[in-house]
Amino acid sequence: MDSGAPDDAAARVALDGATEGSTPPSRGQLSLSAVEAAIGVAFVLALATAFTVVPPDPGTGAADLDAYATDVATVLGNEGGAVLGDEAGAMFGDEAGTEDDGDGNATGAPLPAAIATPETFAAEREAIDARTDALVPDRLRYHVRTPHGDVGTEPPSGATVGRAALHTRNGRVVVAVWR
Structure with a gap:
């Protein structure tokens, strides 16, 4: 008897792309260490820029x-x-x-x-x-x-x-x- 409603297993496959007993597809997640490293590099570059871009000496115009x-x-x-x-x-x-x-x-x-x-x-x-x-x-x-x-x-x-x-x-x- 087909009631026209999908069974539970078919619904799970449609929702997450995996069947019962198989591993879900891998999601692309960024490592926390990589995020910390990127923030650190950006901070060091900002400091280096601040020290290399010196304002002109006041009082010499x-x-x-x-x-x-x-x-x-x-x-x-x-x-x-x-x-x-x-x-x-x-x-x-x-x-x-x-x-x-x-x-x-x-x-x-x-x-x-x-x-x-x-x-x-x-x-x-x-x-x-x-x-x-x-x-x-x-x-x-x-x-x-x-x-x-x-x-x-x-x-x-x-x-x-x-x-x-x-x-x-x-x-x-x-x-x-x-x-």
């Missing part, structure tokens, strides 16, 4: 360099060319500070007074160089041009340079800062 040069020119024009007062002498074991004691040492005069004559510039050259070096960040270089001489290193051709001009009663001073 033309506008930033101009700001550094302007700051240096302003400070040099308004304060002494050397470390100020008796604190400088105490730092170097000299009781007299930066005052000139007749042996040609720098007086720490502000830049306008330091460039009054070739003689005052010669006496103040090292103090101006030391003060400018202290003002400019270590990753940058500088050059100060005065009517009586220069301090620092000339910028190389092709370098991005920030410049600032300071007009004093004793002449024009140009400060250049570059990387």
